[in-house]
Amino acid sequence: MENYIEDRKFEKETFATQPLLKAEYYNCTFTGCDFTNADLYNVVFLECVFITSNLSMARLTKTAFRDVKFRECKMLGLRFEDCSLFGFEVNFDRCILNHSSFHQIKIKGTAFTNCQLQEVDFTGTDLTNALFDQCDLKGAIFERTVLDKADFRTSFNFSINPESNRIKKAKFSLYGVTGLLDKYDIQIDR
Incomplete structure (x- = not known):
């Protein structure tokens, strides 16, 4: 260049x-x-x-x-999988990433802090050791996603099927565990 x-x-x-x-x-x-x-x-x-x-x-x-x-960036509808993935390393603090996509890329250790991640596509994404701190994950897609050691303890509105994602040693709060049971269509009283 x-x-x-x-x-x-x-x-x-x-x-x-x-x-x-x-x-x-x-x-x-x-x-x-x-x-x-x-x-x-x-x-x-x-x-x-x-x-x-x-x-x-x-x-x-x-x-x-x-x-x-x-x-504090507005980042709607971005397709991060189109990026050059050599050395790809990003972190997000108080960003709005709704309708964006990280489809099938490796973003190990990425921190999402106080972010809106509504309807974000994480299909096939490697999120090993990722941090989701105070994030809204309503409608986010997790399918064949690697979530080993990822931290969701303070995040909310997520739905993750443990049968179609790797979640070994991932961290969840007791409140957030309901997001792992959505596929069963059961009622959990609090």
């Missing part, structure tokens, strides 16, 4: 209409930026932080996120 941009702060820029330069961004911060429907094809983000930015419906074909943090 010809363009290399390092240690730059982008604030309140709109990349939905003015495309982001195809480059490798290292240690950059994007605050209040709008990437709605932006084409991020082949853009590389290394050790970058996105704060209060909107990335909804951005196209992520061959986009690289390596040690990238998202804080």
Whole structure:
């Protein structure tokens, strides 16, 4: 890649209409930026932080996120499986990721903190050691998902079938155990 941009702060820029330069961004911060429907094809983000930015419906074909943090971002309908998966490492804090997809990718150890993950597709995803702290997982799809040692103790509204997912040593609260029994259509009184 010809363009290399390092240690730059982008604030309140709109990349939905003015495309982001195809480059490798290292240690950059994007605050209040709008990437709605932006084409991020082949853009590389290394050790970058996105704060209060909107990335909804951005196209992520061959986009690289390596040690990238998202804080308070709106990220509706993203297809993370389209990203370059070499070195893929992301963490999310207070983000809205509804209707996004992590279909069949490895995101071991990823932290989702205070996130909305409604109707997110985790089919075939490796979430070993992932942390779901205070997350709303209503309608999230877990099918053939590896959840070994994942932590769901403070999250809610999830439905995970233990027979079609790997959940060895995963952590759940007593309250959340009902999300493991949904497939049986039984009534549990509290």
